[in-house]
Every structure is written in structure tokens, then in C-alpha cells.
Amino acid sequence: MKQLIHIEIYMNQELEEDKGGFYMSIIEVKGLSKTFRVKQKEKGIKGSIKAIFKPKYKSKKAVNDISFSVEKGEILAFIGPNGAGKSTTIKMLTGILYPTKGDISISGICPQTDRKKLAYKIGCVFGQKEQLWIHLTPYDNFKFFGAIYDIPEEVVEKRISEYNEIFELDEFINTPVRSLSLGQRMICEIVASLIHEPEILFLDEPTIGLDPVIKEKIRVFIKRLNKEKKTTIFLTSHDVGDIEKLCKRVIIINDGKIVLDDTMENLKYHYLNKKIVEAKMNTKINLDEADGITILKDKDYNLKIEVDLTKKSISDAIKLLDPDKIIDINISNTPLETIISSIYKGSKK
Amino acid sequence: MFLSFKYNLMRAMENNVAFMTSVIMMIFNNASFIIQWITIFSLKEVIGTYTLNDVMLFWALSSGSFGITHIFFNGITRIPDYIEHGKLDAYLTMPKNVLCQVATSSLEPSAVGDLLYGYIALIIFNFSIKNLLLYSILIIFGGLIYAAFMVVYYSLTFKYIRSNYFAESLRDVFLNLSLYPDVIFSKVLKILAFSLIPSGFAVWIPVYMLLDFKLKYMLYVILFTIGIITLAFYVFNKGLKNYSSSNLMDARS
Numbered sequence: 001m002k003q004l005i006h007i008e009i010y011m012n013q014e015l016e017e018d019k020g021g022f023y024m025s026i027i028e029v030k031g032l033s034k035t036f037r038v039k040q041k042e043k044g045i046k047g048s049i050k051a052i053f054k055p056k057y058k059s060k061k062a063v064n065d066i067s068f069s070v071e072k073g074e075i076l077a078f079i080g081p082n083g084a085g086k087s088t089t090i091k092m093l094t095g096i097l098y099p100t101k102g103d104i105s106i107s108g109i110c111p112q113t114d115r116k117k118l119a120y121k122i123g124c125v126f127g128q129k130e131q132l133w134i135h136l137t138p139y140d141n142f143k144f145f146g147a148i149y150d151i152p153e154e155v156v157e158k159r160i161s162e163y164n165e166i167f168e169l170d171e172f173i174n175t176p177v178r179s180l181s182l183g184q185r186m187i188c189e190i191v192a193s194l195i196h197e198p199e200i201l202f203l204d205e206p207t208i209g210l211d212p213v214i215k216e217k218i219r220v221f222i223k224r225l226n227k228e229k230k231t232t233i234f235l236t237s238h239d240v241g242d243i244e245k246l247c248k249r250v251i252i253i254n255d256g257k258i259v260l261d262d263t264m265e266n267l268k269y270h271y272l273n274k275k276i277v278e279a280k281m282n283t284k285i286n287l288d289e290a291d292g293i294t295i296l297k298d299k300d301y302n303l304k305i306e307v308d309l310t311k312k313s314i315s316d317a318i319k320l321l322d323p324d325k326i327i328d329i330n331i332s333n334t335p336l337e338t339i340i341s342s343i344y345k346g347s348k349k
Numbered sequence: 350m351f352l353s354f355k356y357n358l359m360r361a362m363e364n365n366v367a368f369m370t371s372v373i374m375m376i377f378n379n380a381s382f383i384i385q386w387i388t389i390f391s392l393k394e395v396i397g398t399y400t401l402n403d404v405m406l407f408w409a410l411s412s413g414s415f416g417i418t419h420i421f422f423n424g425i426t427r428i429p430d431y432i433e434h435g436k437l438d439a440y441l442t443m444p445k446n447v448l449c450q451v452a453t454s455s456l457e458p459s460a461v462g463d464l465l466y467g468y469i470a471l472i473i474f475n476f477s478i479k480n481l482l483l484y485s486i487l488i489i490f491g492g493l494i495y496a497a498f499m500v501v502y503y504s505l506t507f508k509y510i511r512s513n514y515f516a517e518s519l520r521d522v523f524l525n526l527s528l529y530p531d532v533i534f535s536k537v538l539k540i541l542a543f544s545l546i547p548s549g550f551a552v553w554i555p556v557y558m559l560l561d562f563k564l565k566y567m568l569y570v571i572l573f574t575i576g577i578i579t580l581a582f583y584v585f586n587k588g589l590k591n592y593s594s595s596n597l598m599d600a601r602s
Contacts, residue, residue: 036593039510091594096441098590119444131439135360147352148443176363 025105026200026232027070027093032102033256034063034088062088064256065102072199075226075233077247077264081344085256086236090204093234094124107199120149123193127205131189134178138169138188141177142195149196156195163191166221183214190218194225200232201225207239219245240337252343260343271339273310279303279321280328293317301327306334353453354421361458368458375462376469379412383470397532402474404530406559409470410491410552411527413484416464417492418499424454425496428503429513432588435595448585452496464488480559487555490574494551497574498523500581507588519546527552547577 040056041047063085070076080086091097093104095111095118104111109118124131132141139160146156164170167187172180177188186206193201203222207215223246225231237243243250243264250267252260260267281301289295292311297304307317314331362368383405390401418425431437431451440450471484502516522541526548531539542549550573558566 087594091438094442096438096594097592115441116444116446119442122442124442126438129435129438131442133356133360135363136356140356140359144352144356148445150444 024072025069026072026074026107027068027234028103028105029069029089029093030067030103032063032066032089032092032104033061033100034085034092034097035100036060036062061256063092063099063253066253066256066258067102068251068258068261070232070234072232073226073230074249075222075247076235077243077250078234078236078253079238079243079250079340080236080253084253086253087204089253090202090234090236094122094202095119120196121199123196123198123201125186125189125193125201125203125206127186127203127208130177130185132177132185132192135176137174137176138180138191139173141188141192145192145195151196159195159197160191163194166224167191167217183210186210186214186218190221197229198231200234203233203235203237205237205239206235207237207242215239215241222246240335240340243340244336252340254344259346267339268333268336271342272333273308274334275307275309275314276332276334277303277305277307277314277317277321278330278332279305279326281321281325282327283325285322285325287320290320293320353450354456357423357453357456361456371459372462372465375459376466379408379463379466380469382408397530399530399532403556403560405470405474406556407528407530407552409467409475409484410488410555410559411467411524412463412470413467413488414491414495414527414551415524416460416462416467417488418496419457419460420464421456421492422452422496423457423460424451425499425503426457427451427455428500428585429506429516432506432592433510433595435593437589437592438594441589441592447589448500448582452500475559483559483562487558487570490570491551491555493574494547494570494577495523497577497581498547498551501577501584504581504584504588507591522546523548523551531556547573550574550577 036059037057038060039051040058041051066085066089078086078089088097092099093106093111095115098112106118107121109121111118132138133144136144142160143153143156146153146159151159160169160173164173169187169191172184177185180188190206201222207218210218219242222233222235226233233246235242235247247264249263250260251258262270276296279302281303284301285303287293287295287298287303287305290312292308294306294308295303296306303321305317307314318326318329386401386404386408389396390404394400396404427436428451431440437447437451440447440454443450467484467488471480499516499520502519503513505512505516523546526534526538526542526546531542531549531553534542539549542553550570554566554570557563558570
């Protein structure tokens with residue numbers, strides 16, 4: 001999909017009006033690009049020696065002229081395949097990387113010129129990188145982060161006890177971080193990133209490697225945080241569950257470019273025009289692929305077909321199966337994961 | 350800085366036995382070199398213009414300065430690792446100066462042994478109240494010069510990956526120049542010691558001051574310290590613009 005999929009931007013229903021009566025974008029990105037200079041080396045020891053005297057570099061455009069805005073209180077999924085430019089974008093938004101080109105405004109602050117001021121407004125959780133000191137306990141870590149953000153001790157204590165109630169931290173709050181399970185660590189990372197009550201929370205793959213129970217706990221908490229404290233959430237994740245359960249809007253990035261910026265509702269509406277029909281038959285039937293019908297599985301008495309609703313209705317598809325021979329039937333939507341993968345693949349073409 | 354020091358100490362003292370062992374072993378390690386100098390001075394009473402007691406000032410000031418740097422600013426030694434493995438991310442999202450955070454992010458327990466050894470050497474060979482007070486001030490300047498010197502060279506990693514080998518070699522030269530009397534070095538090395546590898550300002554001039562205090566020496570040290578710290582911040586902040594982070598999985602330790 002070479003051209004950008006342009007779909008009307010759906011304004012979030014929960015937007016807040018600022019004092020002047022205008023809708024307020026908390027994140028504004030215009031024409032943002034980032035190019036990395038990557039050293040190239042030929043194979044083997046010969047290549048290593050050659051690279052000393054005649055180094056070769058290649059420019060890699062990780063992010064290529066992207067623009068978008070995020071409204072206050074929104075939960076946005078910023079997704080894309082590996083190497084698409086998600087983390088690079090998030091790192092530019094949080095002041096970690098300097099952009100090659102473009103403008104960023106986070107809560108009215110430029111991350112590159114006012115990094116320290118920005119830090120008070122944002123919280124960051126990087127699923128693949130720990131911010132906690134592993135030889136300290138979560139409690140000491142929270143106190144340390146509180147002091148870094150110049151928060152009075154009694155306020156830090158109050159916030160720790162608030163999060164303690166939500167996450168039942170008592171069980172492990174005095175155990176050195178290195179001895180915690182991955183789930184416990186991630187919960188502590190989230191608590192540490194919220195100790196200064198930021199306006200925006202950047203979550204870069206927060207549920208990576210976690211079990212379903214912890215994932216659910218984190219999702220419920222993020223939703224609650226967004227609802228109660230109006231914290232804007234900027235989420236990147238490969239877990240469709242995170243996106244589906246949390247986000248109202250999704251931006252898909254691939255090869256450094258935005259290929260889709262739409263609401264979850266519209267995404268499902270536009271892409272869910274296919275149904276999966278799984279049927280258990282009492283006798284073997286010979287079904288031929290017809291217009292709008294794709295046979296996914298045909299084994300013994302079990303049949304799985306995909307019906308393209310723009311070409312064939314479900315009732316017509318069932319008629320083809322012969323309803324009298326059906327023992328059991330299940331009709332489901334195409335999983336969101338499949339939809340997103342097809343968008344990734346489509347944008348590559 | 351003191352907040353980081355408090356938490357660094359808590360981390361270092363997590364294993365009290367390891368902490369105490371490394372402190373004591375470092376004192377013994379440094380003390381073993383005294384025997385070497387006693388042997389040399391038994392053959393020749395004066396080297397250049399220096400006696401055994403004078404040479405011990407080089408050791409006391411080097412150990413003290415080294416101790417100060419690695420107790421309060423040991424994180425500097427991790428700059429190349431932080432740059433290469435994208436570990437500066439955690440510091441860049443905090444509301445404090447990145448270099449200050451990085452520098453104060455770790456404590457080397459054995460450096461406590463270096464600092465104690467510096468005082469022991471001073472007390473044994475050159476004790477006076479005046480010397481003790483002056484020494485305590487001078488090792489702070491020495492430590493700051495040594496720390497800033499490392500920041501400048503380690504920051505080369507922003508531009509050239511693996512340049513830490515070069516920086517580490519220069520650090521070794523800095524220490525070698527600091528530990529031995531200036532009179533034994535050639536003119537070229539002396540010029541280096543007052544420019545690119547500033548052991549002269551960190552240790553040699555402080556030795557001159559402990560032997561014969563002159564205000565102009567103090568001024569040289571203060572001005573040079575301010576200059577090199579400014580340079581360190583400039584080079585590091587300039588390098589940050591080239592920081593490319595990484596997606597390697599890692600933890601802070």
C-alpha cells in the first residue's frame with residue numbers, strides 16, 4: 001500500500017476544552033524525521049581491517065516525515081512491525097533522541113530544548129529496558145524517584161500506599177528488584193513512572209513477556225488511570241489485546257511512515273468485512289471455492305471457511321454448506337491481529 | 350549528588366562483607382607500594398629534590414583524588430557502556446542534568462579504601478593539621494579534575510564506538526604520571542601533564558603546595574578545575590546530540 005491510507009480523523013469524544021474553549025492537543029508532531037548513520041562492514045577479518053582505513057556508512061531513515069497530534073486524555077496505540085520506527089518516535093517525543101528534522105510539542109514543551117521541564121510532565125515505561133535500580137527494593141526505588149522529581153516525602157508515601165492498594169505491592173515492596181518476577185518488576189516500573197503523576201504516560205511494550213493475569217491487571221489499571229486522572233496514554237505494543245482493550249485510536253507506522261491513523265471503531269468497521277465460519281458436519285461434503293468463499297481448512301468432517309461479506313452473505317455461505325448436515329457452527333470476526341498484519345503487509349507492497 | 354551517594358552507598362552495602370573486603374584489600378594493595386619506595390630510597394636518599402616523605406605525598410594525593418572520583422563520580426567509568434548499549438535513556442527522561450546523574454550513578458567500594466589509604470599515607474609521612482586541611486581540599490580538586498578528564502575522553506564514544514580503549518589508555522597514563530615524582534619525566538611528558546593529560550594540575554601542583562604553599566598555585570588549580578569541568582559538560586552535551594540509543598534488553602545494576 002504505497003499511498004497513505006487516509007481516513008477521516010475521528011475526534012475523541014472525551015476531549016477536554018481548554019480555558020479558551022478550544023480543543024487542546026497535548027502532543028503535536030509536524031514533519032518529524034530521524035536518520036541514523038549506520039557503519040557498514042564487509043564480511044570477515046578482511047572487512048574489519050578495511051573498515052578501519054576506509055569506513056563506509058549508510059543512512060537509514062528510521063522515521064520519515066510523520067505528523068500527528070494526540071488530544072489530552074486520549075489513549076493512543078502507536079503500532080507497527082519491528083523496525084518500523086515506533087521506538088525511535090517515542091524516544092524523540094520523550095527527549096531521548098534528537099530529530100533530524102521536524103517539530104515536536106509535548107504539553108507545549110519542546111523535548112529537545114526543555115528536556116528537564118518535560119520530564120515533570122511525562123512518565124516513561126520501556127518494557128525492554130529497566131529504569132529501576134536492581135539492587136534496591138521497590139520501596140527505595142520509589143523514594144529515590146520521588147526525590148529526583150522533588151516530591152515531598154509525605155506525598156511519595158501517600159502515592160506508594162495508593163499504588164499498594166491497587167497492585168498489592170506489600171508482598172514484594174521490600175525485596176530487591178533483582179529477585180522479583182517479570183510481572184512484579186513491570187508493575188514497579190509503572191508505579192515508579194507515575195510517582196510524579198505525569199500528564200502523559202509513554203508505554204513502550206509494557207506487557208512484553210507477561211502472563212495473561214498480570215497483563216489484565218496492568219490494562220485495568222491503565223484504563224483506570226486514564227479515566228480518573230485523565231492521563232494521556234501513548235502506547236506501543238505488539239499485543240493486540242493491549243490495543244483492543246485499551247485504545248480508542250490507533251496509528252500504524254511502517255518503514256518510518258504513518259500508514260493508518262484512525263479510531264479503533266473505524267478500523268474494525270472498514271476491515272471487518274470478512275467472517276470466519278467453522279462448521280462440524282455429520283457427513284463429508286465437497287465444497288468448491290466460490291466467489292467470496294475461501295476454504296481455510298477441510299479435514300474429515302470439520303470445515304473452516306472465510307466469507308467475504310462484500311461478495312456473499314453469511315446465509316448464502318451456510319446454504320452452500322447444506323444446513324441439514326451441520327452439527328455445530330461458529331461464526332466469528334477476523335481477529336484484529338490478522339487485520340493489523342494485513343495492513344503491515346499491505347503497506348510494505 | 351548526596352541523594353545519589355546515599356542510594357549508591359545503600360546498593361554497595363547490600364553485601365556488607367564484599368564491601369568491607371574490597372575496602373580493606375585496596376588499602377593493603379596501595380600500601381604494598383610503600384615497600385617498593387622504601388627499598389629505592391634505601392639505595393638513594395634523594396630522587397631529584399624529593400625524599401621518601403615527599404614521594405609519599407604523590408601517593409597520598411593520587412589515592413585521595415582517585416578515591417573521591419570513584420566514590421562520588423564512578424558512573425563516569427560507565428559512560429562508554431551507557432552510550433553503546435543505549436542505557437542513557439533512563440537518565441534522559443529524568444528532570445536532572447544527565448551528566449550529573451550519570452556521574453553519580455555508581456560507587457566503587459574499593460575507592461573508599463583508596464581514600465582512607467590517602468589519609469593514612471599523609472598522616473604517617475607528612476602529618477600536620479595544616480597539611481591535613483589543605484590535603485582534604487586538594488583531593489577534592491584533584492578528584493574533580495580526574496573526573497572531568499575522564500568525561501572528556503569517554504565522551505568520544507558518542508562519535509566513535511569502542512573509543513573507550515583509547516580513553517582507558519589515557520587514564521592509565523594519567524595515573525602513572527600522578528603516582529611518580531615529576532622530576533623523573535621528560536619535557537614532553539611534563540607538557541602533556543599540564544595539558545592533555547592533566548596530572549600536573551591534579552597531583553603535581555598540589556604536592557608543591559603541601560611542600561611550600563603559594564597562592565598562585567591554588568589559583569592555577571582552581572582555574573584549571575573550572576575550565577576542565579566546563580569542557581567536560583560541553584563535550585558531553587554536544588555528544589548527546591549524536592546519541593542513538595538502542596533496543597538492547599538490559600537492566601541497570
